[in-house]
Amino acid sequence: MIGVESPAVRGPRWTAARRRTAGLVRTYGPAAILVIAGIALWEGLIRLLDVPDYLWPAPSVIVQSMADDADVLRSATWVTLKEVLLGFAIAIVAGLLVGVILHVSPTIRRAVYPILIGSQSIPTVVLAPVLVLVMGFNIGPKLAIIALFTFFPIVVNTVDGLGAVDRDYVRMMLTLDASRWGIFRRVEFPAALPLIFSGVRIGATYAAIGAVFGEWAGSDAGLGYEMLQAQGRLDTPQVFSAVILVTLIAVVLFAVVSVIERLTIPWARAGSTAGGASME
Numbered sequence: 001m002i003g004v005e006s007p008a009v010r011g012p013r014w015t016a017a018r019r020r021t022a023g024l025v026r027t028y029g030p031a032a033i034l035v036i037a038g039i040a041l042w043e044g045l046i047r048l049l050d051v052p053d054y055l056w057p058a059p060s061v062i063v064q065s066m067a068d069d070a071d072v073l074r075s076a077t078w079v080t081l082k083e084v085l086l087g088f089a090i091a092i093v094a095g096l097l098v099g100v101i102l103h104v105s106p107t108i109r110r111a112v113y114p115i116l117i118g119s120q121s122i123p124t125v126v127l128a129p130v131l132v133l134v135m136g137f138n139i140g141p142k143l144a145i146i147a148l149f150t151f152f153p154i155v156v157n158t159v160d161g162l163g164a165v166d167r168d169y170v171r172m173m174l175t176l177d178a179s180r181w182g183i184f185r186r187v188e189f190p191a192a193l194p195l196i197f198s199g200v201r202i203g204a205t206y207a208a209i210g211a212v213f214g215e216w217a218g219s220d221a222g223l224g225y226e227m228l229q230a231q232g233r234l235d236t237p238q239v240f241s242a243v244i245l246v247t248l249i250a251v252v253l254f255a256v257v258s259v260i261e262r263l264t265i266p267w268a269r270a271g272s273t274a275g276g277a278s279m280e
Helices: 007-049 059-068 070-104 106-119 124-135 140-163 167-175 180-217 223-232 236-264 266-279
Strands: none
Touching (some): 059 070, 059 236, 070 180, 070 236, 106 140, 124 140, 124 180, 140 180, 180 223, 236 266
């Protein structure tokens, strides 16, 4: 009959679906169980000890607060999300550019790299109010703070990835009379992509934190701003609601970068899987 799959066709599809489901359960099941158990324990302890909501709200109270303040939180989330995406994009471009320059020029690397490392001892939180005073209460200082938060792991992993390329491949390209740009495009950059994506994933987890610090330093909108306003009202459930949304932004951004990585360099993941299988 037309439109009816035969068992021979349907069988492999069901097998593949079961394998994907089993893989998802193995990967995310333990974490999901821990999260659910932690939430249940949290709810039970708050109820048992009768802790006031303004001190430490129960998960059910936080969920209710998110429902009651949905419009405000939705608007604040959109503001923070725009800041995170723009600031993170700036950090990626700047990190890749600086990383490539440091790799190409050993002289610049010897001069700039130690300064770059030393700059990480300066708390970015301290710079946030200064950037607000210099750049104003617009989106500029937020983007700068987010970029500063996420720039370092990207540039360091870019330098390390480009420097870890097998020199035999480079020498082979030289014997083929390849140009410096050809070697970079065909050998060095593709080989460095796994480490570069590792730095980008690390930066993705910092971007939302940078946005919150930027909004704390000076803002009239966003999740960080809503946290400060709720804290002043002793509205602790709304503070937790904003924290949860910031965490979700970071997790989703991390997941998006991971998906892009799998689509961009599937050979790297396949190689690591094959290596793990051979070791077993």
